[in-house]
Amino acid sequence: MTMESINPATGERLGEIEPTPTSKIVRLLTEARAAQREWSKLPYSVRGQTLRAFANLLVERKRTVAELISRENGKPLVEAYSSEIFPSLDIVNYYVARTRKILKSRRVKIGIPLLKTKKAFVRYEPYGAVAIISPWNYPLLLPLGQIVPALMAGNAVLFKPSEYTPLVGNLISEFMWEAGVPRSLLTLVQGKGDVGSALISAGPDKVFFTGSTATGKKVAEASAKNATPVSLELGSKDAMIVLEDADIDSVTSGALWGAFMNAGQTCISVERCFVHEKVFDSFIGLLQKKMKELKIGAGTDPDNEIGAIIHRAQYETITTQVNEAVKKGARIVEGGDFFERDGGYFVSPTLMVDVCMDSLLMTEETFGPVLPVIKFRDVAEAVELANASKFGLGASIWTADSKRGLQLARKISAGAVIVNDVVSYYGIADGLVGGVSESGAGRVHGREGILEMVSPKYYEVERAPRMKKLWWFNYDVNTLSFFEIAIDFLFSQKIYKRTSSLFKLAPKLLRMKKL
Numbered sequence: 001m002t003m004e005s006i007n008p009a010t011g012e013r014l015g016e017i018e019p020t021p022t023s024k025i026v027r028l029l030t031e032a033r034a035a036q037r038e039w040s041k042l043p044y045s046v047r048g049q050t051l052r053a054f055a056n057l058l059v060e061r062k063r064t065v066a067e068l069i070s071r072e073n074g075k076p077l078v079e080a081y082s083s084e085i086f087p088s089l090d091i092v093n094y095y096v097a098r099t100r101k102i103l104k105s106r107r108v109k110i111g112i113p114l115l116k117t118k119k120a121f122v123r124y125e126p127y128g129a130v131a132i133i134s135p136w137n138y139p140l141l142l143p144l145g146q147i148v149p150a151l152m153a154g155n156a157v158l159f160k161p162s163e164y165t166p167l168v169g170n171l172i173s174e175f176m177w178e179a180g181v182p183r184s185l186l187t188l189v190q191g192k193g194d195v196g197s198a199l200i201s202a203g204p205d206k207v208f209f210t211g212s213t214a215t216g217k218k219v220a221e222a223s224a225k226n227a228t229p230v231s232l233e234l235g236s237k238d239a240m241i242v243l244e245d246a247d248i249d250s251v252t253s254g255a256l257w258g259a260f261m262n263a264g265q266t267c268i269s270v271e272r273c274f275v276h277e278k279v280f281d282s283f284i285g286l287l288q289k290k291m292k293e294l295k296i297g298a299g300t301d302p303d304n305e306i307g308a309i310i311h312r313a314q315y316e317t318i319t320t321q322v323n324e325a326v327k328k329g330a331r332i333v334e335g336g337d338f339f340e341r342d343g344g345y346f347v348s349p350t351l352m353v354d355v356c357m358d359s360l361l362m363t364e365e366t367f368g369p370v371l372p373v374i375k376f377r378d379v380a381e382a383v384e385l386a387n388a389s390k391f392g393l394g395a396s397i398w399t400a401d402s403k404r405g406l407q408l409a410r411k412i413s414a415g416a417v418i419v420n421d422v423v424s425y426y427g428i429a430d431g432l433v434g435g436v437s438e439s440g441a442g443r444v445h446g447r448e449g450i451l452e453m454v455s456p457k458y459y460e461v462e463r464a465p466r467m468k469k470l471w472w473f474n475y476d477v478n479t480l481s482f483f484e485i486a487i488d489f490l491f492s493q494k495i496y497k498r499t500s501s502l503f504k505l506a507p508k509l510l511r512m513k514k515l
């Protein structure tokens with residue numbers, strides 16, 4: 001059945017997309033593997049030129065790209081530039097410049113003298129044809145954060161964008177093909193969850209999944225059926241800790257942006273804020289004041305700061321969580337307006353206090369512009385509160401003493417901890433994003449991000465092939481005592497044992513009749 005692309009701010013139909021028939025996916029995978037064999041023979045410089053041509057198209061047509069992102073996803077135009085196009089271009093620059101160096105073969109250092117006749121190295125080889133399944137909240141940046149290193153490393157990609165942002169998926173693919181990426185090397189697979197599921201069942205060489213924790217668990221289970229390696233970038237409930245010495249003006253602006261940009265629909269947005277009791281009241285007062293100035297509406301109007309919620313189901317998740325928290329005693333200090341306007345769903349930035357720790361708002365991902373703020377007495381309590389979550393993607397600590405902030409960062413259970421900033425680390429191509437616990441396994445960006453795209457393979461050459469090995473058959477009592485003495489000689493911590501064994505080694509060696 002045909003899928004529709006809808007503007008979440010207006011309900012306007014933006015286009016129709018034919019889903020990829022699931023019956024075709026195995027053939028598409030075979031064609032992708034054939035294309036990959038040719039692509040992987042090309043030098044990095046040629047792959048890099050193709051990706052630079054792609055980046056050029058993004059630069060030249062940035063306005064068209066930004067408008068499409070804003071219309072299909074609902075985010076403000078400024079964010080389409082600042083948090084989609086900008087970091088995507090940096091990712092292309094980074095991997096085009098660094099891939100050769102990062103994936104350079106590694107010479108193996110052989111420690112044991114008996115094995116020193118060998119020469120060995122590790123090569124980082126592409127997996128083959130990998131599946132990249134993406135969500136809707138950053139429809140350009142998230143796929144490119146994986147497609148670019150996958151292609152640079154020599155893989156073919158089967159790319160399934162979200163069913164809520166299929167047109168941005170089309171745009172990425174068309175720009176790639178126009179830049180010279182062969183069609184079968186980057187295969188566009190459109191559709192909903194059933195198509196994503198069929199893609200995994202077809203048996204790609206690795207699955208890269210970004211999306212909710214609930215779907216991620218299904219993806220991990222489905223991948224396990226073929227023992228397919230999988231990378232999971234999942235949901236979260238990121239904590240922000242505000243210490244008593246933090247600058248309240250800057251920390252409230254950070255909280256404002258970190259919690260409400262992209263209408264709170266960011267995997268690493270601030271979803272729990274813990275504030276020291278000494279600065280709690282001033283924090284709430286100033287944040288509330290700043291929240292009143294935010295402008296809500298369609299992202300395509302350059303003045304709007306809080307766009308639409310992606311769809312009705314997400315809007316209902318947010319309302320349910322807020323209502324449940326209120327029932328359990330929470331207070332809405334600011335915002336709390338939920339409304340449908342011109343066919344779009346909107347939630348005004350909402351600040352909540354007195355939130356019960358077991359309410360859904362504190363335990364489950366909200367993915368909306370709602371910020372619960374909790375008071376703490378000392379640092380130990382703040383760490384305990386921040387770590388009381390099944391998720392662990394990112395966190396931030398705000399303090400005038402960055403050394404103290406970094407020490408505290410080590411106690412927080414998360415894939416990334418930022419001192420005195422929030423969210424923007426996702427825009428650093430050499431940074432690192434990835435979660436612990438139910439936020440997933442695997443990393444994107446940087447060196448670790450491209451190492452996810454390759455399978456390390458060990459190569460070895462024996463340079464003395466005619467030499468009979470001491471550990472081969474036949475075994476006898478001389479072989480046994482040779483190894484006992486050799487262990488003492490090489491590894492004993494006692495000097496006298498090592499020196500005395502040296503004199504015993506040679507006669508044993510001669511009696512072994514292996515030389």
Ligand code: NAD
Nearest residue numbers: 134135136161162192193196197211212215233234235267
């Ligand atoms: P989702 O899990 O509903 O869907 C993600 C993708 O998976 C979509 O393309 C969807 O069609 C596909 N899919 C659905 N069912 C599938 C199945 N059974 N098998 C294979 N594919 C299937 O997530 P969403 O609503 O699109 O995105 C929001 C979620 O993504 C949030 O939880 C957010 O935190 C998370 N996210 C995480 C990161 C990160 O880096 N950790 C980044 C962005 C978003």
